[in-house]
Amino acid sequence: MLLIxxxxxxxxxxxxxxxxxxxxxxRPLNPENITDQEWGDYLFMRTNPRGNSYEQWLHAAGCRRWFKANRDTVTYRFTSFETFGHEADATSGQE
Ligand SMILES: [Zn+2]
Structure with missing residues (x-):
């Protein structure tokens, strides 16, 4: 089982x-001044990296708070966790 x-x-x-x-x-600061292409890129285009990925996570069945994490998309290993507005916590939560 993966622990987060x-x-x-x-x-x-x-x-x-x-x-x-x-x-x-x-989010673009002046969305009314950008092209449809730029707006589409903001809404839909993501990097989808192989390796380290910087992601948002929601603890939906717990405290219902959002946080950010660095996760390796190949090994599923989380390398750091970060709350919004705070520095990264380098502890790993994976077994
Ligand atoms: Zn929680």
């Missing part, structure tokens, strides 16, 4: 979490 380390609750089963996709994507 919620920054508030500690290690929990992966079935309690939902992945919210890639983290760190900034």
């Amino acid at each position: 380390n919620c920054p508030w609750c500690g290690p929990r089963a992966e079935t309690e979490f939902l992945c919210g996709g890639e983290a760190g994507i900034a």
